[in-house]
Amino acid sequence: MSMTDLLSAEDIKKAIGAFAAVDSFDHKKFFQMVGLKKKSADDVKKVFHILDKDKSGFIEEDELGFILKGFSADARDLSVKETKTLLAAGDKDGDGKIGADEFSTLVSES
Template sequence: MSSKITSILNPADITKALEQCAAGFHHTAFFKASGLSKKTDDELATIFDVLDGDHSGYIEVEELKNFLKCFSDSARVLNDKETSDFLAAGDSDHDGKIGVDEFKSMAKKT
């Protein structure tokens, strides 16, 4: 677990959220269980920076596939359907990636 993430989210909540995703991932359930949905814009921006592994300013498809791994090294990779559903939910401008404002908006919709 990234120390940036655990400085914002409770590790026990992260573990609970990851356990709920074992059988299937849905972003709203994960955001709610992990506590992401209750975080401030600044806190969400910090989490976004961790998720944006290549620091491009966007979370692209490969980063979405590895979304859960940012929260735990032992977490699974999202399958293609979960990844495409996650992208469709967050990519409001339809550019094929999720920007920080889209991420914040998605987190707060839960």
């Protein structure tokens, strides 16, 4: 399954473009722009599994840095600052990674 099976390629392109500048990433606006906020809980979990590149059941800090590439291969990497901000927003239990339920919460808070 690819991201475009779940989200509009046009919405993804617009959202990636909106945050092209380094240190401009805002996960709340991004999740709204790609249409993830409007998706069912099941679809949000499917997106989580696409972003969980190593299939560990978690999105670790190193994977978070590449989160935009999960939506579009030609997207930029997040800066260290953006990655740490996203991790802090999503890691509710303080274990240093984001699980599927934490990801769902992160999207729903957007």
